[in-house]
Amino acid sequence: MGNRSVELRIYTAVATIPSGRVATYGQIGMLAGLPRSGRLVGRTLKNLPNDSNLPWHRVINASGRISLPLDSEGFKRQKARLQEEGLIVKGNRISLAQYQWQP
């Protein structure tokens, strides 16, 4: 098994989230082989280039909410993309019971 950077493993995990579903930061950490690394996952996604085609918008926090500031551009983009995929987003809330990805 070749050693891949933490960054790359997180990217790979995020890329597997299917359209119309969401995963939590902690969940992505687990899938990337980095348990309890939610904060790390969030920090890594923040550093993504704007032109990245990674489905970062499908990652939300364990409370079922978008973790970006409500008034930020990032928040608007994430919410819009999720809605485009058919999810119901009320304010910054999303139903994990209904949309959380179960790998």
Next chain:
DNA sequence: GGAATGACTCTTT
């Protein structure tokens, strides 16, 4: 090596 950092999470109030 030690301290600070962040798109987090779990438990307890």
Next chain:
DNA sequence: TAAAGAGCCATTC
């Protein structure tokens, strides 16, 4: 349901 506290991890300085 919301708020506060402590815990966690890799990266950066």
